[in-house]
Amino acid sequence: MRELLHRVRPPWRRPRRLVLVLSALVVTSGVAGGWLLLRGDEPAAAAATTATVSTQTLEQTVTATGTVAAQTTEDLSFDVSGTVTRVYVEPGDTVKKGQRLARVDDDVLQAELDAARSALDAAETAQSQDVSDGASDEQLAADEASVLAAESSLTEAQDAVDDAVLRSTIAGTVTDVGIEIGDSAGSGSSGQPSAGSTSTSGDTTTGTITVVSTGHFVVDATVSSSDVEKVEKGLQAQITVSGIDDTVYGTVAEVGLVAETDSTGAAAFPVTIAVTGERDDLFAGTSADLAIVISRRTDVLTVDSRALRTDGDTTYVEKVTDSTTGATERVDVETGEASGMVTEVTSGLAEGDVVQVPGFSGPGGSGGDEEMQQFQQQMQERMQNGGGFPGGGQGGFPGGGQ
Structure with missing residues (x-):
């Protein structure tokens, strides 16, 4: 009976061995992946492409955010009482x-208008009578002043009646x-x-x-204190409005002189952009992003910025000398300002030159597959021989854990 029991292993031991083997395989895969990504070998590079040197228009801009508003808003009220x-x-x-x-109600205003007409009639009658009677120059001058005053009062009374209608x-x-x-x-x-009365x-x-204007809009925005000196009235602005695919254009209509505080607490200056032309696709209150063009140069020789390489203080490109074989030669260049994905070239290249653009580099260099296979084989041998992981104890995990 003892011999029989000795020959039969407890059923829980087999699953435990299986779990250990599977865990080791998982850890081996993880370590191998980490080794592949973090090792310091020369990275593998995708195929290089080419770019042609060309002339373009370069722009320098100041960016800002703002809100679309009606160009004109009028709050109208009566100028007369009633x-x-x-x-x-x-x-x-x-x-x-x-x-x-x-x-x-213009009843009172009409009465005042009638009274002004009567006053003017009376002043004109008195003036006419004094002229007929040969009155003194002083009297005639006084009569003239009375007539002028009566005419002015009549004009004001007529305006008041007109103002009884708000337009x-x-x-x-x-x-x-x-x-x-x-x-x-x-x-x-x-x-x-x-006092003692009740407001209703x-x-x-x-x-x-x-009343707000329709079809004509402005964008109320702010620019930082570091940029405001570059912005002046009349500059063109490119406007990106939420919900509109096409670029909207405008011009700087006003630059504020008094700083405000933006959401971060920094100083910012108000800028108003007048949207060009009449629009039926804009709505007041919509947010907008601005690019105010502060400088524009045409026919600037440019190269794809990705083609530029550096060697110490020297900037160079690999110029393609044979399009069939892809042969290149190093050409030192001098550069100017950058705009978007291109950079100005001031010397070293000519329009039409073709330069090499390096491909994207990623982990894993030449021979990486072979090295990985060797690494995996070494790990398997260590496991079969009861060994551990690099830096680990026998049969255990890194650091000697069991």
Whole structure:
């Protein structure tokens, strides 16, 4: 019985050996992958490409972010006192320049106009009578002054009657109506309830009707204090607006002189960009990115920036001398400013020259597959001989763990 028990192994030992073998294989694969990525051998490179030296227009820009807004916003209110009797518009209405928006009661204004006409008639009659009677020069001068004053009063009274109708000063869209029938409008009252009185929603003297221009827009933005000196009125701006694929163009219309504080607490200066032309695809409140062109040079000789290499303080390229074989020769160059993916070349190359652009380098050099196979074989031999991983104990993990 003892011999039989001795010959039969406990069932839990076989799975334990299987788990250990599988764990070793997993760790071996992981170490091999890490060795491949981190070893210091010469990296493998993808095939090189070529680029042709050409002339381009180089631009230097100042970038900024902003918000689209209507070019003109008018908050219109009555210039005369009176009670609002009519409101002709509501938010969303499209209006023309000069179109009436609201009206106040003009009974008092009409009475003042009639009185001004009567005063002018009286002044003219008195002047005519004094002329007929041969009055003194002093009297005639006084009569002339009275007539002029009466004419001025009549003009003001007529303007007041005209102002009883509030009219739009621009063509656009009504965005807000802050006036209701029954409101007291004009500057004849302070707009504050007197002591002991109660203010009501229908009693206001500060109500306005807001009209914004349509089709014409600006972008309100800010530029950093380090860039503001480069920006001046009239410069072109390239605008990228959210939701619009095509580039929108504009010009710098105004550069603020007083700094503001941006979201990071740094100083920034306001800049207004007038969008070129009439647009029906822009909407106020949309965010926009700006590239303000501060310099532009045409016919600049350029090369793909990736083709440039350095050797100490020297910049050079590998110029293709034989397109069939791909043979190249080193050519030292002098460079100027960079723009995007190209760099200005001031000497060493000519338009039409072809240069080599190095391919992308990645881990693993020539002979890497063979070295990897050798590494894996060594690891397998160590496991079969009961050995450990590099730097590890017998049969264990790195550092001697079991």
